[in-house]
Amino acid sequence: MDDARVGASRTQLWLEFLAFYVLAPAALYMFLPYVNLYGAIAVVTVIGLAILHFTDGYAWRHLWDFSSLRGLGPMILWTSGLTALVLTVMTLWLVPERFLGLPREQTVLWVAILALYPWFSVLGQEIIFRPLFFYRYGSLFPSATLRIVVNALVFAAAHLFFQNWIAPMMTFLGGLMFAWVYEHRRSFPAVFVMHWIAGGLVFTLGLGRFFYHGAIPQ
DSSP states (O other), rough: OOOOSSSSSSHHHHHHHHHHIIIHHHHHHHHHSSSSSSHHHHHHHHHHHHHHHHHHTTTTTGGGGGGGGOHHHHHHHHHHHHHHHHHHHHHHHOOGGGGHHHHHOOOOHHHHHHEEEIIIIIIIHEEEEEIIIIIIGGGGGSSHHHHHHHHHHHHHHHHHHGGGSSSHHHHHHHHHHHHHHHHHHHHHHHHHHHHHHHHHHHHTTOOOOGGOOGGGGO
8 A cells, every 4th residue: 555645855754753763762761760651652642643634645534444454353363362372481481470460469450451551552652653654754665574674673662661671572573563464454443453452461461560661670
């Protein structure tokens, strides 16, 4: 699918790209103890939405185009199953004592995370790393493969502030899946659901400590 045309020079696009995907994550890495994580996500998301609004050819209905899910159900199921398998192995290897610990020991908190996480974290991340990246900055990269790999890399880099190797590694692998689906199907609902499921599995199975900003070394 062709990317939307954007009314901006390549220089402007590169500057915006660097601001969103290099400078913003670097600032978060350096200043997270002094800023609110979800507040920072909200601010960047609002800015991203404003830029998307002025991106020629982008239609807001794209965000809730549920017809784009047609035919993707089996793919979402098998990728979620693969994600569950990988996360189970990682949990039993790294923190076996935490396997299924959250739903067993803090059920109310676990349910709250599953209910709120997609709206306070996944939604903003997916807007920035999928529609904004592919519609506005996709033309900066000459091939679909390069767009997918760069998208996964910047998605992983945005999780370096957790200061462990698990978060960026897992988000790079997840980012490859999300980026591939978005590159080929442009389905925002699909990548939102996939991200929601993956994040829910992280906290359910026991790797949540590696994705919890409260556990970052001070």
